Amino acid sequence: xxxxxxxxxxxxxxxxxxxxxxxxxxxxxxxxxxxxxxxxxxxxxxxxxxxxxxxxxxxxxxxxxxxxxxxxxxxxxxxxxxxxxxxxxxxxxxxxxxxxxxxxxxxxxxxxxxxxxxxxxxxxxxxxxxxxxxxxxxxxxxxxxxxxxxxxxxxxxxxxxxxxxxxxxxxxxxxxxxxxxxxxxxxxxxxxxxxxxxxxxxxxxxxxxxxxxxxxxxxxxxxxxxxxxxxxxxxxxxxxxxxxxxxxxxxxxxxxxxxxxxxxxxxxxxxxxxxxxxxxxxxxxxxxxxxxxxxxxxxxxxxxxxxxxxxxxxxxxxxxxxxxxxxxxxxxxxxxxxxxxxxxxxxxxxxxxxxxxxxxxxxxxxxxxxxxxxxxxxxxxxxxxxxxxxxxxxxxxxxxxxxxxxxxxxxxxx
Amino acid sequence: xxxxxxxxxxxxxxxxxxxxxxxxxxxxxxxxxxxxxxxxxxxxxxxxxxxxxxxxxxxxxxxxxxxxxxxxxxxxxxxxxxxxxxxxxxxxxxxxxxxxxxxxxxxxxxxxxxxxxxxxxxxxxxxxxxxxxxxxxxxxxxxxxxxxxxxxxxxxxxxxxxxxxxxxxxxxxxxxxxxxxxxxxxxxxxxxxxxxxxxxxxxxxxxxxxxxxxxxxxxxxxxxxxxxxxxxxxxxxxxxxxxxxxxxxxxxxxxxxxxxxxxxxxxxxxxxxxxxxxxxxxxxxxxxxxxxxxxxxxxxxxxxxxxxxxxxxxxxxxxxxxxxxxxxxxxxxxxxxxxxxxxxxxxxxxxxxxxxxxxxxxxxxxxxxxxxxxxxxxxxxxxxxxxxxxxxxxxxxxxxxxxxxxxxxxxxxx
Numbered sequence: 001x002x003x004x005x006x007x008x009x010x011x012x013x014x015x016x017x018x019x020x021x022x023x024x025x026x027x028x029x030x031x032x033x034x035x036x037x038x039x040x041x042x043x044x045x046x047x048x049x050x051x052x053x054x055x056x057x058x059x060x061x062x063x064x065x066x067x068x069x070x071x072x073x074x075x076x077x078x079x080x081x082x083x084x085x086x087x088x089x090x091x092x093x094x095x096x097x098x099x100x101x102x103x104x105x106x107x108x109x110x111x112x113x114x115x116x117x118x119x120x121x122x123x124x125x126x127x128x129x130x131x132x133x134x135x136x137x138x139x140x141x142x143x144x145x146x147x148x149x150x151x152x153x154x155x156x157x158x159x160x161x162x163x164x165x166x167x168x169x170x171x172x173x174x175x176x177x178x179x180x181x182x183x184x185x186x187x188x189x190x191x192x193x194x195x196x197x198x199x200x201x202x203x204x205x206x207x208x209x210x211x212x213x214x215x216x217x218x219x220x221x222x223x224x225x226x227x228x229x230x231x232x233x234x235x236x237x238x239x240x241x242x243x244x245x246x247x248x249x250x251x252x253x254x255x256x257x258x259x260x261x262x263x264x265x266x267x268x269x270x271x272x273x274x275x276x277x278x279x280x281x282x283x284x285x286x287x288x289x290x291x292x293x294x295x296x297x298x299x300x301x302x303x304x305x306x307x308x309x310x311x312x313x314x315x316x317x318x319x320x321x322x323x324x325x326x327x328x329x330x331x332x333x334x335x336x337x338x339x340x341x342x343x344x345x346x347x348x349x350x351x352x353x354x355x356x357x358x359x360x361x362x363x364x365x366x367x368x369x370x371x372x373x374x375x376x377x378x379x380x381x382x383x384x385x386x387x388x389x390x391x392x393x394x395x396x397x398x399x400x401x402x403x404x405x406x407x408x409x410x411x412x413x414x
Numbered sequence: 415x416x417x418x419x420x421x422x423x424x425x426x427x428x429x430x431x432x433x434x435x436x437x438x439x440x441x442x443x444x445x446x447x448x449x450x451x452x453x454x455x456x457x458x459x460x461x462x463x464x465x466x467x468x469x470x471x472x473x474x475x476x477x478x479x480x481x482x483x484x485x486x487x488x489x490x491x492x493x494x495x496x497x498x499x500x501x502x503x504x505x506x507x508x509x510x511x512x513x514x515x516x517x518x519x520x521x522x523x524x525x526x527x528x529x530x531x532x533x534x535x536x537x538x539x540x541x542x543x544x545x546x547x548x549x550x551x552x553x554x555x556x557x558x559x560x561x562x563x564x565x566x567x568x569x570x571x572x573x574x575x576x577x578x579x580x581x582x583x584x585x586x587x588x589x590x591x592x593x594x595x596x597x598x599x600x601x602x603x604x605x606x607x608x609x610x611x612x613x614x615x616x617x618x619x620x621x622x623x624x625x626x627x628x629x630x631x632x633x634x635x636x637x638x639x640x641x642x643x644x645x646x647x648x649x650x651x652x653x654x655x656x657x658x659x660x661x662x663x664x665x666x667x668x669x670x671x672x673x674x675x676x677x678x679x680x681x682x683x684x685x686x687x688x689x690x691x692x693x694x695x696x697x698x699x700x701x702x703x704x705x706x707x708x709x710x711x712x713x714x715x716x717x718x719x720x721x722x723x724x725x726x727x728x729x730x731x732x733x734x735x736x737x738x739x740x741x742x743x744x745x746x747x748x749x750x751x752x753x754x755x756x757x758x759x760x761x762x763x764x765x766x767x768x769x770x771x772x773x774x775x776x777x778x779x780x781x782x783x784x785x786x787x788x789x790x791x792x793x794x795x796x797x798x799x800x801x802x803x804x805x806x807x808x809x810x811x812x813x814x815x816x817x818x819x820x821x822x823x824x825x826x827x828x
Binding site: 066137254258 | 444446449451453456457459460464465468469472473476477478480481482483484489514515516517518519521522526542545546547549550551553554555558639645646647648649650665666667668669670672675676677678679680681682693694695696697698699700701703772777779781782
């Protein structure tokens with residue numbers, strides 16, 4: 001075994017943690033003793049303030065206020081208020097973010113609306129390595145609207161663009177590899193042929209600086225249960241560039257997107273702005289937990305988060321290179337400009353590697369067919385966590401633990 | 415003032431309550447002291463078991479189990495398990511009910527799927543007095559699919575049916591009047607012309623016996639935050655007749671409706687059964703609360719609930735007739751076969767009537783333009799509540815409280 005250089009050892013990690021401007025944030029989240037949680041990019045941990053907040057919503061607002069809480073507790077605007085708190089994380093104005101449905105439903109609505117903004121064009125471009133739901137929803141939208149789905153090469157999405165393209169819809173950070181697209185460049189290429197660009201921010205928001213406005217993006221959708229720590233199945237958000245809002249025409253025309261929902265008029269008339277993306281009654285309990293979770297981002301800049309994230313992923317890559325470079329391949333880009341907030345390792349026994357680590361208290365996850373994925377959520381993951389995770393990884397690889405026969409069942413939700 | 419006949423007085427109400435087989439259920443719900451809550455058809459009250467249940471889901475399942483709880487706490491099947499508990503309330507088999515999105519989104523999916531089951535037909539029939547979202551969504555679906563929307567006369571929906579009709583989508587119990595359609599008859603009329611019948615059960619489920627199987631219905635959608643007490647914005651359910659499930663083709667093809675979501679295949683392949691109505695990640699927190707709320711229905715038949723509901727609405731109507739028959743018009747059908755679980759009164763100052771009652775602790779709600787609506791959820795409303803509500807209503811009408819100048823703002827969510 002090679003001796004680790006002093007700048008990579010555990011003492012150095014502790015020094016980096018002590019110097020981190022995010023050090024005190026870790027206490028805002030429930031990370032069980034003995035667990036190194038590198039799966040916040042799948043399900044963020046419980047914000048410690050959430051149970052009390054939700055108890056107050058249940059016993060106080062619902063239990064005591066009953067129906068009046070739609071007004072007195074302003075439930076009716078909760079989605080808007082939560083959207084306004086997400087906005088600064090993605091380079092959006094506070095009023096331009098809607099929160100309400102699942103990611104898949106939200107993608108569906110914005111994709112249909114985007115294609116309707118380019119009614120003379122017949123192609124939707126997606127990339128084959130995207131998170132499955134993005135491709136499935138795009139295929140469903142294409143079939144519904146009589147359009148064609150075109151797969152692009154993720155290494156060069158612009159090559160798939162031409163005058164037929166209505167929309168290119170890409171995942172900003174790839175869920176499997178952690179590779180990040182150059183949002184502004186791809187968006188510019190889309191605009192050059194007259195197409196719109198939609199960005200799935202599921203694996204970016206809260207860990208990677210996103211500047212939708214600066215990138216001149218057209219639409220975006222993102223999940224809130226990963227780096228935003230909103231809880232299992234928490235609702236997704238959508239952003240629409242102000243220039244498209246007045247013409248935005250989404251297909252699920254429910255009453256909550258109406259300009260005057262309580263007048264109960266016969267004809268649908270969409271409200272102004274992104275609020276017209278609403279369909280049904282807002283999910284108050286989930287929105288309340290998400291609202292509490294967003295407290296974790298108060299008072300820190302995305303730049304600070306990004307520096308912390310890069311410091312963690314750099315450190316993990318350096319340690320893997322130094323200690324396991326001959327047995328594991330880092331497939332996440334080393335270039336900061338192309339890297340999200342996760343590091344993925346390739347190994348033919350990746351499933352067993354992840355399972356053996358979980359038994360040792362290091363939680364990452366497996367992505368088919370051969371990827372072990374580790375997320376570094378800067379709000380609660382420390383350099384010491386990284387050191388300990390790699391220490392366990394070395395033991396797993398050295399001892400062949402990954403090849404145990406019990407490792408046959410796959411793990412669950414991204 | 416006329417003397418009330420002894421069988422209608424408060425002592426008689428107390429006797430009826432003491433004899434009710436549902437008497438002990440009231441304690442399962444949080445109804446604040448001094449409040450007569452006749453708005454459970456808008457937002458059911460907090461089930462007393464919900465806060466502890468949710469705390470366990472938060473601190474135990476999420477906080478401690480983290481990502482593993484998708485498997486260890488079976489979050490992944492929670493929607494299916496909750497659907498199986500709703501099934502007996504609507505005359506469905508346990509595996510035929512899906513729970514997940516908002517009512518509007520669910521209506522959208524099932525309406526598109528229904529029209530795709532009748533691809534050669536070009537008309538969707540709805541009725542103009544339906545809850546707005548039903549009409550708005552139907553109009554959106556019609557436009558999306560290039561179909562026509564046809565409004566029927568609620569007094570005779572069958573008159574609007576012909577060979578062009580793909581789908582007739584009706585609300586089983588009208589949100590404004592409380593009138594109930596004869597589900598089996600209308601469904602039969604739809605089938606006679608080769609159309610499908612979809613039922614919106616928002617104002618039926620949990621208060622009125624529904625027999626989707628017996629009525630030979632095709633599809634149904636329902637809300638869970640009214641009589642099912644699932645909490646503000648809790649997810650809706652959908653039912654699809656077994657004969658249509660294999661061909662069911664809904665448009666929001668997200669990964670959770672895939673046959674093998676975790677294999678992350680490139681092409682969408684729907685799972686068997688109603689599970690293909692799923693799109694995104696299930697809303698675990700809301701589903702957990704709904705699961706706790708459904709405990710309130712354990713061990714009682716819908717027939718018992720219906721008898722209790724009719725006893726309450728009969729009593730309310732009798733008291734209004736006896737004491738206020740000259741000033742308020744009961745617009746809810748007196749015929750049991752046509753009555754839901756609410757009673758609606760018409761008065762030109764209905765808004766003021768409702769507001770004055772709320773100030774007195776009697777919570778009903780106003781429906782534009784002139785309806786005061788009172789819901790009688792049999793799990794927690796008592797005959798004594800009914801007596802007291804009418805006592806207050808008499809005072810409001812006699813004292814002209816309804817005409818106070820402050821009553822200008824409308825109340826919120828149905």
